[in-house]
Amino acid sequence: MPVSGKKSISLNAGGWVFVGVVALGYGMTLWYRDIDVSTARGAGCVALGLIYAVTGYFCSKCDKDSLPEWSGPLLVAVLIGLLAAILFTSRMAEQIFLCALAAAGVSLSLLRPLAAAVAEVVIYGITVAALKEFTNPEFLVRNALSMLSAFAFVVVFTVITIRAGRKRTEAERLSLALEEANGRLQNQSSRMAELARVMERNRLARDIHDGLGHYLTTIHVQLEAAQALHPGDPGRAMEAVVKAHGLAREALLEVRKSVEWLKADEPQRALVDRLRDLAATVDESGAGALRSKRGLSVRFEILGESRPLDSEIEQGFYRVAQEGLTNVRKHAAARNATVFIDYRESGRVALRVLDDGRGAASAGGGHGLAGLGERLALLGGSIRAQNQSRGGFCLEAEIPARNTPEANPA
Numbered sequence: 001m002p003v004s005g006k007k008s009i010s011l012n013a014g015g016w017v018f019v020g021v022v023a024l025g026y027g028m029t030l031w032y033r034d035i036d037v038s039t040a041r042g043a044g045c046v047a048l049g050l051i052y053a054v055t056g057y058f059c060s061k062c063d064k065d066s067l068p069e070w071s072g073p074l075l076v077a078v079l080i081g082l083l084a085a086i087l088f089t090s091r092m093a094e095q096i097f098l099c100a101l102a103a104a105g106v107s108l109s110l111l112r113p114l115a116a117a118v119a120e121v122v123i124y125g126i127t128v129a130a131l132k133e134f135t136n137p138e139f140l141v142r143n144a145l146s147m148l149s150a151f152a153f154v155v156v157f158t159v160i161t162i163r164a165g166r167k168r169t170e171a172e173r174l175s176l177a178l179e180e181a182n183g184r185l186q187n188q189s190s191r192m193a194e195l196a197r198v199m200e201r202n203r204l205a206r207d208i209h210d211g212l213g214h215y216l217t218t219i220h221v222q223l224e225a226a227q228a229l230h231p232g233d234p235g236r237a238m239e240a241v242v243k244a245h246g247l248a249r250e251a252l253l254e255v256r257k258s259v260e261w262l263k264a265d266e267p268q269r270a271l272v273d274r275l276r277d278l279a280a281t282v283d284e285s286g287a288g289a290l291r292s293k294r295g296l297s298v299r300f301e302i303l304g305e306s307r308p309l310d311s312e313i314e315q316g317f318y319r320v321a322q323e324g325l326t327n328v329r330k331h332a333a334a335r336n337a338t339v340f341i342d343y344r345e346s347g348r349v350a351l352r353v354l355d356d357g358r359g360a361a362s363a364g365g366g367h368g369l370a371g372l373g374e375r376l377a378l379l380g381g382s383i384r385a386q387n388q389s390r391g392g393f394c395l396e397a398e399i400p401a402r403n404t405p406e407a408n409p410a
Helices: 014-031 040-060 071-089 098-110 113-134 137-229 234-262 271-283 311-332 367-378
Strands: 297-303 336-342 348-355 382-387 393-400
Touching (some): 040 098, 098 137, 271 297, 311 336, 367 393
Antiparallel strands (some): 336 348
16 A cells, blocks of 8 residues: 555544544433433533544544644644533533543544653543542542543553554555565666667677678679689689688678577577587588588587576577687688587586697687677686697686576486
8 A cells, every 4th residue: 555654644443433432422421311412511512522523533534744743732732622621511421531531542643752641641630620520529539540540541552553553554665665666676677688688789780790891891802803813814813702702601600690699589499409500510511601621520519417507608608619619610720629518517517619720829819709708707607718738729618507497407
């Protein structure tokens, strides 16, 4: 239920409790004919009772925290004045003292603690004064003590009720605030996720534009050279055409690699199946998508029992394998390459791309490896690229494992 500090009316049954108590007191008094309504005094007492009930009803529904500082004491003063008039015009009839208990409860809800204590003393004092004035002096002490017990019960019960109501209101306010904060957090999270997707797609768009533009420019230069050389030197012209053909294949590979990234939000097959297909594509005889002129042979091996991982982790491993095999084909001059995916440790998964080529001339990696390093770092992982002691090159990625909760091991 929404809670507002600007509301001066709280939805509770306090008003009807006040009216019920006054009605009970007047009902029993009239039943025992302690008030003669045929007289002016009796009629006036009943009229005061109606005014008192209506005033108390609205006072009981007021929220002191939302009222001006002076309004609570003013309302209590009006109630006490009406109560005094009722007690003395009724000549302290049999059950009319219940009206005093109603005023005692309302005073606690409208006043600050010190002011409420003063109001309780005043209400009790007026009641005792009416008892002294209109009852048998022999029973004054006993009646006063009985009234004191009733007052004490009303005060304790009302204080407990008020505190419980405030705690409930505070709990509702905190619950509403928590819901609003949760909603803002979800919206912020959605915006951040969308921003991340937009940034990634923009980066990929730039990669495609820059990479493909470079390849097309170079192809254009090679074909122009072939056209110029063909009449006088067909051999050199054919070499230019072959170079242009190789560049076209490399450009196609870059486009395919970027498209794989753009499809990252679509449902993907199991990582091991995708890696196996990637290795088979590289190893494919003939004009495979990643086939090199040297006849590169690629194997794929699984160490341990494969298991489904978080989609971002699987995508990260797939990108490492793509980048590693592309580099092997372009730079390593290797005959053989192997892709290992290692599930043997429960808390981590590793992927390695090994080749028997000439290794790297320097320790630094290209832009592709730097981008992969940043991506894996966001997943808590790392990437290492280094020459092997026995020759060749090793690209290794390691990420802490986060299994998908709904999936079963493959």
